[in-house]
Structures are given as C-alpha cells and as structure tokens.
Amino acid sequence: MVNPIPDSVREVWNKWNVRGVVLFSLSLQAFLILFAPFRKTTARKLLILLIWSAYLLADWAANFAVGLISQSRESNSSDSSAQDNPNLLVFWAPFLLVHLGGPDTITAFALEDNELWLRHLLSLIFQAIATGYVFMQTIPDNKLWVPTTIMFVVGIIKYVERTRALYLASLDQFRDSMLKNPDPGPNYAKLMEEYASKRDAKLPTKIIMIPEPDKESKPSRTAVKKGKLTDLEVVQYAHEYYQTFKGLIVDLIFSFRERDETREFFYERDSLDALKVIEVELNFIYEALYTKVEVMHSKRGVIFRFIAFGALAVALGLFHFEIRKTGRFEPFDVRVTYTLLLGGLSLDVIAFLMFIFSDWTFATLINMSDQESDTQNMSRRPEQEPTVQESAGTQKKSFLKSFVSSILSIKKPRWYEYETEFGPETKVKHHVLITPILLRRWSRTISVHNLIGYCLKKRPSKIYQVKSWSRLILENLISFCGIHLVINKISELINTVIATVVFCKDYIVRNLGSNKEIQVLLFPIQKVMGVLGFLWNITCKVFGWIGSFLLEFFGLEDLIDEIRFLSHEPFTKELWDLIFTEVRRKSEIANDPETVKRISSARGEWFLQDRYLRVDRNKLMDYVVNVDYDQSLLLWHIATELCYQTEPETAENCINRKLSKMLSDYMLYLLIMQPTMMSAVAGIGKIRFRDTCAEAVRFFKRRHLEQDTVKNACRNILSVNTYVKPIEVKGDRSKSVLFDGSMLANELKRLEDDEKEDKWEIISKVWVELISYAASHCDAKTHAQQVTKGGEVISFVWLLMAHFGLGEQFQINEGHARAKLIVGK
Incomplete structure (x- = not known):
C-alpha cells in the first residue's frame, strides 16, 4: 500500500516534531504569563478566546512532547541528530513538567477547573513516572544527569504548586478554609447539674450570660477611619473584608456583628472610595480562585519558589559547563536548550515582579508591619522612650508605606470629564472611567443589548460618545508633534483624487454614453459584469445559507448575536x-x-x-x-x-x-x-x-x-x-x-x-x-x-x-x- 504521506514530509516531521512542540510549549507559557491577567481587565471575546485556546494547548503541548521524547528513545527514528543527542532530548523532558505546572497568572480558566485538582494530581504522578522512565534509560551514560535531576526537581515543585492551587480554590476546600473552630457553647450539661444541686439545696440561684469578649472592645486594626482613604488604605481594607466576606462565594452565613462592622465602615465612605474597595476586593477573589496567589503567599510557597529558581540557575550553569567541556551536541539543539533555560528564568523573573507588585503582597507586607509595630507598642510602658531599634523600625515602616503608596497611586482609577452642551451657558458634566488596560483591575465597561435594535438588526448606538484613553493620548501626541497638519494635507489630496475620478466617470457617461461605437465596445463588458454580479449574488446566498446552517447546527447563533x-x-x-x-x-x-x-x-x-x-x-x-x-x-x-x-x-x-x-x-x-x-x-x-x-x-x-x-x-x-x-x-x-x-x-x-x-x-x-x-x-x-x-x-x-x-x-x-x-x- 502506498504511503499517502511523502517521504520529505516525514523527514521534516521526524526532525522537527520534538523541537517544534517544545518551543511551542515555551511560547504558550510566555503568552499566558503575559496575557492571562487581561482576562479580568477586558470583556473582549477575541482576547478571552485566545487565552482559552492557549490554556488548553499548553497542557496538550507539554504532554505530547513528553510522549514524543519517550518514543524517540524506543524507536529507530530516521532523525540522525536525535540519535546523536539522546541525553539532550532527555534533558528537555523535565522542562515539560515545569510547563505543566503552568504560569503563576493562570491555574484555572473556569471555576469548574478547580474541581479537577485530583485529576491533576494523578497526572502529576503519571507524568513524573514517564519523565523518570525516559531519564533512567540514559543511565549511566548520560553526561547531563546532574542538571537533568535538578530540572526534574524544579518540574515537580512547579506541578505541585499548580495542583495545590487548584485544591485550595476548589469550592469544598474554599468553604472548609472559612470554617472556624467548633464551638460547643457553654457546657449545658454541667451547668444544669450544678443548677439542679443548688435548687435541691433550696438556694436562690440564677443564671447570667457573659457576652463574647470581642463585643466589649473592637480591635484597633478594624477601627473605622473617617474621611477619604489613601490608596494604601483601600488595599488594606479590601484585603481585610475579602478575608471576611469570601465566604459569600460558598454561601456561608455571617453574624450581625460582622454586618454592623462593615456597615459602619461603608457609612463613612463616599461612593468613589466604596468603588475602590470593592474593585480591589473582587481582584482578590479573582487571584485566589484562578491563580497561584494562595500558594505563593505562604511561607512554604516562597521557600520552594526560591529553591526552584536557584535550581534552575544551577542547571543553566552546569549545562553551560558541560557544553564547553564536551562540545559533542548538535548546535541547534544546544540553542534550543539555552532557550528553554533562559526562557524559564525569564518567566520566573516576570512572575516574581508580578508577585512583588501585586495588591496581595502590599496588603500582606503592610499588615505584618502594623502588627509588629502594635506588638512593640504594647510591650513598652507608656513612660518609656522608644529604643533606637524601634525608631529604626518606625522609619523603615514609614519608607515602606511611602513606596507602596507611590506604586498603588499608579493603579488608581482615572476619570475623564466631558460635557454635553444644551446652549451657550448650559452644560452637563459626565465622568467616565478610562483607566488604561495595563493598570485596570476590571474591564470598566458595561455590556448593553437592545431589543428593538436587535429586531431591526442594528447594533446598539453609543450612549456616551467618549474616546478611549489610548485615543486621547494619540490625539494629544499628534497635535503636539504637528502630525495633524500632514494628515490634513493627505486627506485633502485623497479627496481631490476621488473628486477627479468621479468627474471623469461622469464626463465619460455624459459625453460618450450616446456614442454607438462606444456602446458596442462596452456591451460585452457590461454583459460580463452583469454575469459576474449575478454569480456573486448567488455565491453570497449559498454561503450565507451554509453559514446559517452550520451556526444553527453547532449552536453558535447566540455567540454570533453576542458579537454582532x-x-x-x-x-x-x-x-x-x-x-x-x-x-x-x-x-x-x-x-x-x-x-x-x-x-x-x-x-x-x-x-x-x-x-x-x-x-x-x-x-x-x-x-x-x-x-x-x-x-x-x-x-x-x-x-x-x-x-x-x-x-x-x-x-x-x-x-x-x-x-x-x-x-x-x-x-x-x-x-x-x-x-x-x-x-x-x-x-x-x-x-x-x-x-x-x-x-x-x-x-x-x-x-x-x-x-x-x-x-x-x-x-x-x-x-x-x-x-x-x-x-x-x-x-x-x-x-x-x-x-x-x-x-x-x-x-x-x-x-x-x-x-x-x-x-x-x-x-x-x-x-x-x-x-x-x-x-x-x-x-x-x-x-x-x-x-x-x-x-x-x-x-x-x-x-x-x-x-x-x-x-x-x-x-x-x-x-x-x-x-x-x-x-x-
């Protein structure tokens, strides 16, 4: 039987399958770590679709590459370079475990993905066994066994991080994390025994109830501030209320004490401060459920992340030393390996910077600093002067707060004011949120749909004709540089050309349209154009019918309506x-x-x-x-x-x-x-x-x-x-x-x-x-x-x-x- 796949195609596939998929997997990791955070800042379907595709392809590419590497060790492949570089291919396998661990910015695409943490745990076990099996086949001849072992440890750490993040964000565990210690209440049986004995002894006895201690005095950290909130206080209060009210997601109930505390706080706020707090609070919910933030902001998570980063750097150094020592590997494969190592380090650095400058880190650092300061104040008698160490700590805390406040001020909401005129002296002001997409915590837009416009097949008209932030910046830049003058000249030139063409067309039709010789020459052209127009209309109708059938068959009509x-x-x-x-x-x-x-x-x-x-x-x-x-x-x-x-x-x-x-x-x-x-x-x-x-x-x-x-x-x-x-x-x-x-x-x-x-x-x-x-x-x-x-x-x-x-x-x-x-x- 003739093989339908040409030999040239097979040779290209055998040469590039592992290399291509490994590099593709690294590209997907880079795309996800950079663009996954945009899920919370935009409602655009196209970008969300791209992120969804990359999320699904990332796991597929890593799993597929591990299989290809395993197969290349057992089959007599025609890829000679692969046979000359078996140790290098095996060195790539642990990188795929790192990729299966995923970037810090996305662990789950939907809430249901968190419920599949057990499946990811089983996948971790089987992928680790597969990678270990491939590695063991090269022992004891593998010259790269030390960096391969180190990368295997890094891959396990990354994959465990993702699995634990999914586990912590699963709804059952999320609910359990909110449960307090069991509270049996007052010892009813013992109290009744004592009460009965007192009554039997004819002693006048009564029962009094002692209220909860926290009703007597409110902790200082929950004290309500009057007036406007600073950007740092917005994040602090949002983090505090997130810790209290995240139980809403799993339908927990709350006490009236918690209700009174939050009401008292929001009664003192104006609408903009309340918006800022809720905006950051929703951002905390997003990060807890769909990223590795809960894992990374624990002591063990930080320790293991530093271990993984250090191990990756050591693996790079050992590999570089081995390459310079032997130099027996395919040069292109060596460049691919350097790309994987340096790419992994770069992605970790990006993740670390995102970790440092996140709202979660700022809230945690400042709260820890405040608690330490409160502890020192409580341990010192009022008449004592602060020590040199305490003064240094106060200055350090002040500097930290100033630094954090300056960073958070960049991320604060930005409003654009424009006016609607109803006469020379009558204007109505509107304030529109135009925070740049890189600094947003949500999309800051409202999706609208209209029944009558939909029945007329018309897209809803804009209620607020406001230019975007990027367009305002571009227009100001063009005006400042004087580019608008050039654009106006080009526009005038284009209008002149169009007017000339229209004039020539009208002149030909008006002066030559009655000429019989011209009509004879134009007749075939008119017929051909008529036939082509007819065929075009028929084609459009056929494709329109086919498209409507396919949309209805696959149930995509609602999606198209949502776009249109x-x-x-x-x-x-x-x-x-x-x-x-x-x-x-x-x-x-x-x-x-x-x-x-x-x-x-x-x-x-x-x-x-x-x-x-x-x-x-x-x-x-x-x-x-x-x-x-x-x-x-x-x-x-x-x-x-x-x-x-x-x-x-x-x-x-x-x-x-x-x-x-x-x-x-x-x-x-x-x-x-x-x-x-x-x-x-x-x-x-x-x-x-x-x-x-x-x-x-x-x-x-x-x-x-x-x-x-x-x-x-x-x-x-x-x-x-x-x-x-x-x-x-x-x-x-x-x-x-x-x-x-x-x-x-x-x-x-x-x-x-x-x-x-x-x-x-x-x-x-x-x-x-x-x-x-x-x-x-x-x-x-x-x-x-x-x-x-x-x-x-x-x-x-x-x-x-x-x-x-x-x-x-x-x-x-x-x-x-x-x-x-x-x-x-």
Missing part, C-alpha cells in the same frame, strides 16, 4: 453614585431581618411606595408587583427605550435619562446573554424575549420599517392604540410583552406636568431596584465566574449590598461566651 448586537458602554461615576446612594438609603432603615428581607426582595415597589412620590402608584405598581421578574424587566426595558427614543434630551433629564437607558440595556444583556448568571431569576425570560422579538419583527414588516431607524420604529409602536390589554385579545399562548411595554411607556408619559421632571428619576431608581434584586438572588458562584471575563457591574452591586448588610446571608445573632451561676438574691 452587543455594545460596550464606559462605566460612569454618575451611575455608581446613583446605585451607591440608593443602596445606602435602604440600608439605613434595614435594622431587623424582616426589613432586610423585604428590601432585598423589592423589584421597584419599594421606591414607588415612597411617601414623597406624588405619581399614581397603582398603575405603575402593576408592572413590578403583579408580574414575574423577567416579565417586569422586559416591560421596563421596552418602556424605557420607547421614552428614550421619542422624547428630547434636556439639561434637567440628561443624567437620569442616560443612566436609565444604560441600566435598561445592561439588564437585558444579563437576561439574554448571561443566562447562567441570571438563572435564579430569569424564569422564562428567553421565551418572552423570543416571542416579543417575533411580534416586533412582524409589526415592522407590516409597516415596512425593516430598514428604518430605531427612533421611528419606537414612534410607530407608541402610535398603536392600547385601550384593551393585549392579553385580553391574544390570550396567554404568546408570551410577548411588546405592547404591554408600550402601555407602561404611555403611563409614564401621562405623569402630571409637575412630575415630568422626575419621570427619568423614577425610571432610573426602579432600574436600581431591579438590578439590586438580581444581584442578591443570583448564585454567588456566578459572580466569582464573571471576574474572569472583565467583571460585571452586578457583581459590584452584590458586594455593595453585602457590605451594607442587605441580603439573607446575615443570620447569626449575638452569641454568649459562657454562662455563670449566681447564688443568692
């Missing part, structure tokens, strides 16, 4: 101020579990029941109380869009109008494109969305609005008479809420004249309650999953509500340390 009909809005200070103010206002009256539960379960009715609101509440309450959550969300989304598109923007309603639109589109994005996250509250939201879209598309076709603007489409929807409720005409077979949303929009438009200026405030605050309801009822694990995709605003709301004591996770009342019998009156 999704837009990203910048996060604004005004939006966070609105959310922070409303959550804080509700927290101030949530002083008992029943009120907390009612507030957490509100979906708009809490605000509509406010006594100062003068609108007709009953008509609006029907759209939040008597409907399911997903139905209410779609109703308010449609009503918000209809009002937004058909009413002019003014200086009075500008802020709340934009915020209402943004929250409306964001919540629809969560409902339709994040079904896992919203599964607890979504209900049949996807069915209602599809039925509503079907009715909207039919309505637009009937009125020939398929190619029209969203604004005109909204006007046509509002023009339909809704004197009779749609359910009375259509029944409940169809779940469409298109014209129910139109009825809600008309109710909002019919507010009294003196309330019109508050209409957008009403809409925006109803949306805050809708997002608050979803945040507190979504599965906590989904919030932890979203931090790997750039983060979601709803996760910020979730943590903010927890810190303000809103939620059902606070259920433990004040306990008692012990009970005591008192004899006598």
Whole structure:
C-alpha cells in the first residue's frame, strides 16, 4: 500500500516534531504569563478566546512532547541528530513538567477547573513516572544527569504548586478554609447539674450570660477611619473584608456583628472610595480562585519558589559547563536548550515582579508591619522612650508605606470629564472611567443589548460618545508633534483624487454614453459584469445559507448575536453614585431581618411606595408587583427605550435619562446573554424575549420599517392604540410583552406636568431596584465566574449590598461566651 504521506514530509516531521512542540510549549507559557491577567481587565471575546485556546494547548503541548521524547528513545527514528543527542532530548523532558505546572497568572480558566485538582494530581504522578522512565534509560551514560535531576526537581515543585492551587480554590476546600473552630457553647450539661444541686439545696440561684469578649472592645486594626482613604488604605481594607466576606462565594452565613462592622465602615465612605474597595476586593477573589496567589503567599510557597529558581540557575550553569567541556551536541539543539533555560528564568523573573507588585503582597507586607509595630507598642510602658531599634523600625515602616503608596497611586482609577452642551451657558458634566488596560483591575465597561435594535438588526448606538484613553493620548501626541497638519494635507489630496475620478466617470457617461461605437465596445463588458454580479449574488446566498446552517447546527447563533448586537458602554461615576446612594438609603432603615428581607426582595415597589412620590402608584405598581421578574424587566426595558427614543434630551433629564437607558440595556444583556448568571431569576425570560422579538419583527414588516431607524420604529409602536390589554385579545399562548411595554411607556408619559421632571428619576431608581434584586438572588458562584471575563457591574452591586448588610446571608445573632451561676438574691 502506498504511503499517502511523502517521504520529505516525514523527514521534516521526524526532525522537527520534538523541537517544534517544545518551543511551542515555551511560547504558550510566555503568552499566558503575559496575557492571562487581561482576562479580568477586558470583556473582549477575541482576547478571552485566545487565552482559552492557549490554556488548553499548553497542557496538550507539554504532554505530547513528553510522549514524543519517550518514543524517540524506543524507536529507530530516521532523525540522525536525535540519535546523536539522546541525553539532550532527555534533558528537555523535565522542562515539560515545569510547563505543566503552568504560569503563576493562570491555574484555572473556569471555576469548574478547580474541581479537577485530583485529576491533576494523578497526572502529576503519571507524568513524573514517564519523565523518570525516559531519564533512567540514559543511565549511566548520560553526561547531563546532574542538571537533568535538578530540572526534574524544579518540574515537580512547579506541578505541585499548580495542583495545590487548584485544591485550595476548589469550592469544598474554599468553604472548609472559612470554617472556624467548633464551638460547643457553654457546657449545658454541667451547668444544669450544678443548677439542679443548688435548687435541691433550696438556694436562690440564677443564671447570667457573659457576652463574647470581642463585643466589649473592637480591635484597633478594624477601627473605622473617617474621611477619604489613601490608596494604601483601600488595599488594606479590601484585603481585610475579602478575608471576611469570601465566604459569600460558598454561601456561608455571617453574624450581625460582622454586618454592623462593615456597615459602619461603608457609612463613612463616599461612593468613589466604596468603588475602590470593592474593585480591589473582587481582584482578590479573582487571584485566589484562578491563580497561584494562595500558594505563593505562604511561607512554604516562597521557600520552594526560591529553591526552584536557584535550581534552575544551577542547571543553566552546569549545562553551560558541560557544553564547553564536551562540545559533542548538535548546535541547534544546544540553542534550543539555552532557550528553554533562559526562557524559564525569564518567566520566573516576570512572575516574581508580578508577585512583588501585586495588591496581595502590599496588603500582606503592610499588615505584618502594623502588627509588629502594635506588638512593640504594647510591650513598652507608656513612660518609656522608644529604643533606637524601634525608631529604626518606625522609619523603615514609614519608607515602606511611602513606596507602596507611590506604586498603588499608579493603579488608581482615572476619570475623564466631558460635557454635553444644551446652549451657550448650559452644560452637563459626565465622568467616565478610562483607566488604561495595563493598570485596570476590571474591564470598566458595561455590556448593553437592545431589543428593538436587535429586531431591526442594528447594533446598539453609543450612549456616551467618549474616546478611549489610548485615543486621547494619540490625539494629544499628534497635535503636539504637528502630525495633524500632514494628515490634513493627505486627506485633502485623497479627496481631490476621488473628486477627479468621479468627474471623469461622469464626463465619460455624459459625453460618450450616446456614442454607438462606444456602446458596442462596452456591451460585452457590461454583459460580463452583469454575469459576474449575478454569480456573486448567488455565491453570497449559498454561503450565507451554509453559514446559517452550520451556526444553527453547532449552536453558535447566540455567540454570533453576542458579537454582532452587543455594545460596550464606559462605566460612569454618575451611575455608581446613583446605585451607591440608593443602596445606602435602604440600608439605613434595614435594622431587623424582616426589613432586610423585604428590601432585598423589592423589584421597584419599594421606591414607588415612597411617601414623597406624588405619581399614581397603582398603575405603575402593576408592572413590578403583579408580574414575574423577567416579565417586569422586559416591560421596563421596552418602556424605557420607547421614552428614550421619542422624547428630547434636556439639561434637567440628561443624567437620569442616560443612566436609565444604560441600566435598561445592561439588564437585558444579563437576561439574554448571561443566562447562567441570571438563572435564579430569569424564569422564562428567553421565551418572552423570543416571542416579543417575533411580534416586533412582524409589526415592522407590516409597516415596512425593516430598514428604518430605531427612533421611528419606537414612534410607530407608541402610535398603536392600547385601550384593551393585549392579553385580553391574544390570550396567554404568546408570551410577548411588546405592547404591554408600550402601555407602561404611555403611563409614564401621562405623569402630571409637575412630575415630568422626575419621570427619568423614577425610571432610573426602579432600574436600581431591579438590578439590586438580581444581584442578591443570583448564585454567588456566578459572580466569582464573571471576574474572569472583565467583571460585571452586578457583581459590584452584590458586594455593595453585602457590605451594607442587605441580603439573607446575615443570620447569626449575638452569641454568649459562657454562662455563670449566681447564688443568692
């Protein structure tokens, strides 16, 4: 039988298979250590897809290379260079164990990967056996056995680090790490025996309960600071509250003492300080669940990392010495080996720098310094002067804090202020978060999706027309260097050329189009162009049909819709101020579990029941109380869009109008494109969305609005008479809420004249309650999953509500340390 693979191809494969895969594996490690942190700073699908591909390929490449090396030792390969360099190939095998250990910046791509730690443990055992088997085959003739053994130790350390990081981040272990020591409480049996004996002796006896010691005095490290927080204090408090509230991820409950402490802290904060603390806190959650940070910030982790780095440097030195001594190896393979050694050292140096300048390191160092200082102060009597050693320690601590603060100031959020003009003297300011991607802790964007725009096959238009940080820098640089003058000249030249071509074309058609000889010459060309155009149209239709079939067959329609009909809005200070103010206002009256539960379960009715609101509440309450959550969300989304598109923007309603639109589109994005996250509250939201879209598309076709603007489409929807409720005409077979949303929009438009200026405030605050309801009822694990995709605003709301004591996770009342019998009156 003829071999279908040509001999030339086989020779290239036999020569380059091991070398190519080993270098490819090293390239994947470099890519992951540099780009994996961008998962938390961007929501772009393309970059996340690249990181996901590299994450999967990294393990495959390392495993595959170990197999190839093992096979090359047992088969009579035609690769002569491989036969001349068996010891060098074996030296590469431990490097693949290092690669299987993965970079520090990513151990798991998804939360479920942490649950596979046992599989990685078994893989560690089998890969170590395979690598050891390959190595033992070369004994005792292996001249590189010492550096190979050293690299084998390094590989084991790296792989164990990853396996332990996965184990610590698995949900069961994560929950166990939060559990405190068992607390049996006061010795009830002994107390009752003593109590009974006293009663039998006719002695007057009573039982008093002694409260917990920590209720008497609060530790100094948890003292609430007044006023603005420094960048260092933001990280310190975020680390402290992370240690307390990371149990939210595994649905642990907390005491009311912890609730009171965090509420007291956040009552003293303004919205921006609260945003900074929550931002860093979510960053800690990301690093604990998806990186090696928990392993690396332990004493054993630091010790073993220094051992691994030192061993790698020693292996490089021994290899270099052996090469200079013998010089019997293939030169190219020697260069590959140097690449692996130097690449491994470089990746460790990069990982070490990331380790040093991480928020986790800063918080740990400063907290250790503070504890040491507190210990010294407690051991010294008040009248004693500080010793020289203590003074030196104070100066060292001050220098450390100054250095850390200067580094953290680089990473702080950056806001860009721009103005919307409504006349020569009327301007409205907006503040947009534009932190550069290298300095971000989350994506700082909000994904938005729009129902009516989707039905018209139009991408959502930008609410905030703000230039990116990089574009602002580029424009300023161009203006400073005078390059804009050159660009203007080039643009003018291009416009002149285009105008000349158009003029020549018009001249030919106008003056030569009636010439019969010219027509005879052009006739074949016109026919050919017509045939080519026809074939092009047919080809496009065929490929379009094939593409639609494949997308439907593989279930990729939702992914394509997410790419085509999704837009990203910048996060604004005004939006966070609105959310922070409303959550804080509700927290101030949530002083008992029943009120907390009612507030957490509100979906708009809490605000509509406010006594100062003068609108007709009953008509609006029907759209939040008597409907399911997903139905209410779609109703308010449609009503918000209809009002937004058909009413002019003014200086009075500008802020709340934009915020209402943004929250409306964001919540629809969560409902339709994040079904896992919203599964607890979504209900049949996807069915209602599809039925509503079907009715909207039919309505637009009937009125020939398929190619029209969203604004005109909204006007046509509002023009339909809704004197009779749609359910009375259509029944409940169809779940469409298109014209129910139109009825809600008309109710909002019919507010009294003196309330019109508050209409957008009403809409925006109803949306805050809708997002608050979803945040507190979504599965906590989904919030932890979203931090790997750039983060979601709803996760910020979730943590903010927890810190303000809103939620059902606070259920433990004040306990008692012990009970005591008192004899006598």
